[in-house]
Amino acid sequence: MTRSIRPLVAGNWKMNGLKADIAIAAEVAKGYDTVLKQGVDLAICPPATLLFTTSAALIGARIATGGQDCSTQNSGAFTGEVSAAMLADAGANFCIVGHSERRTLHGETNATVMAKAEAAQKALLVPIVCVGETREEREAGKALAVVKKQLRGSIPDGATAATLVVAYEPVWAIGTGLTPTAADVAEVHEAIRAELGRLLGKAAAAGVRLLYGGSVKPSNASELMNVANVDGALVGGASLKADEFLAIARACNG
Numbered sequence: 001m002t003r004s005i006r007p008l009v010a011g012n013w014k015m016n017g018l019k020a021d022i023a024i025a026a027e028v029a030k031g032y033d034t035v036l037k038q039g040v041d042l043a044i045c046p047p048a049t050l051l052f053t054t055s056a057a058l059i060g061a062r063i064a065t066g067g068q069d070c071s072t073q074n075s076g077a078f079t080g081e082v083s084a085a086m087l088a089d090a091g092a093n094f095c096i097v098g099h100s101e102r103r104t105l106h107g108e109t110n111a112t113v114m115a116k117a118e119a120a121q122k123a124l125l126v127p128i129v130c131v132g133e134t135r136e137e138r139e140a141g142k143a144l145a146v147v148k149k150q151l152r153g154s155i156p157d158g159a160t161a162a163t164l165v166v167a168y169e170p171v172w173a174i175g176t177g178l179t180p181t182a183a184d185v186a187e188v189h190e191a192i193r194a195e196l197g198r199l200l201g202k203a204a205a206a207g208v209r210l211l212y213g214g215s216v217k218p219s220n221a222s223e224l225m226n227v228a229n230v231d232g233a234l235v236g237g238a239s240l241k242a243d244e245f246l247a248i249a250r251a252c253n254g
Contacts, residue, residue, distance in 0.1 A: 001226060001227075001228075002210075002231050004207070005209055006040070006041060007040045007041065007231050007232035007252040008042075008211060008231065008232040009040060009041070009042055009043070009232050009235060009245070009249045010042075010044075010045060010066065010094065010165075010211065010232070011043065011044045011235050011238075011239025011245055012045050012068060012096060012099070012213075012234060012235065013044070013045060013046045013047060013050075013239060013240060014047075014068065014101075014236060016047070017047055017049075017050050017240075019050070019053065021050070022057050024240060024241075025044055025046070025058055025063070026057055028063065028245055028246060029057070029058055030242075031246040032249075035253065036246070036249055040252045040253045041064065042062075042063045042064070042245075043065060043093065043094050044058070044063060044064075045065065045066040045068050045094065047068065048087070048090075051067060051090040051091065054091075055090060055091025055092065056091065064093040064094060065091055065092050065093060065094070066092050066093060066094030066095055066096060066125070066128070067082065067092050067095040067096065068096050069095070069096060069099070069102060069116070070082060070084040070087055070095050070097065070116050070119055070123075070125075071084070072116050072119055074119065074122070074123075083119070084119045084120045084122065084123035084125055087120075087123065088124060088125055092125055093126065094125060094128055094165070095120040095125045095127055096127075096128045096167075096234075097113050097127045097130070097154075098113035098117075098130045098131065098150070098154055099130045100130060100132055100169060104171070110150055110152075110153025110154045111153060113129065113150075113154040114155065117129055117154065117156050117159075117164075121156060126162075126163060126164065126165055127156075127163075127164060127165070128165040128166075128167050128211070129151075129167070130167045130168075130169050130234070131147045131150040131151055131154065131168055131169070131192070132168055132169040132171050132213075133146040133147060133170055133172075134146075134172060135171070135172035138170065138172065143188060144187070144188065147168065147188055147192060147195075148195045151192065151196065151199065152199065155199055159204070159208075160204050160207075161209075162207075165211060166211070167213050168189060168192060168210065168212055169214045169234060170188075170214050173214030174213070174214050174236065178214075179214060179220055179224070182226075182227050185230060186227045186228050186229065186230075189212070189227065189228065189230055190228065192210055193205055193208075196208055209231040210229055210230060210231050211231065211234045212225075212230050212232075213233060213234030213235065213236070215236075216233045216236075216248060217237075217238045217244060218238070221233065222251040224251075225248075225251045232252055233248055235248055
């Protein structure tokens, strides 16, 4: 954890949730007590169909919401796409871009991710730019090189600590129950901070929130959140259970 940075725990619901599941967000809001509010920010990224109602349910709770993806375009004849402006209009504060499931299942390139991050910033959303290596890349000793290349190709020019969040999510750890060692996470997050320093300048890079994601759960959250340069978590499955999501938030709160 970086002492000078307020941590963020963001929940990515992925393609899960119907109207009745707004109750999960309400339970999170109920448990987001004064102590937690003093030490950690929370965000929930539901599917687009629930974004407006989730945002409305969280009014006054000081819990942000976000989209899980956005179009590179602001508007137009792009059937099925959702623009960053639309997400903002539905109440979003953040937008996840470049998640490995988008990169692998939809063939998104670094250039596409950068365009989406720029679109999010244009709509006054904070992009959560995801980077991470596959198991094959890690076993080949290429993890740092892969992550640095993704950063160089995905981070918009001129981004600042206020307009950018980066999430390290090793592809092989997402939804598998596997996690890298604390030493592995520390090595990658240190490399991310250094690479951001080269891209944005050291002053800006020093304040960017770096989240860890990939099978984060209450049982491992404390260890992961106490790693240097880890400023919170991007949580998948555990964010669908209010008690587990809040337990991870408490791990960030020391």
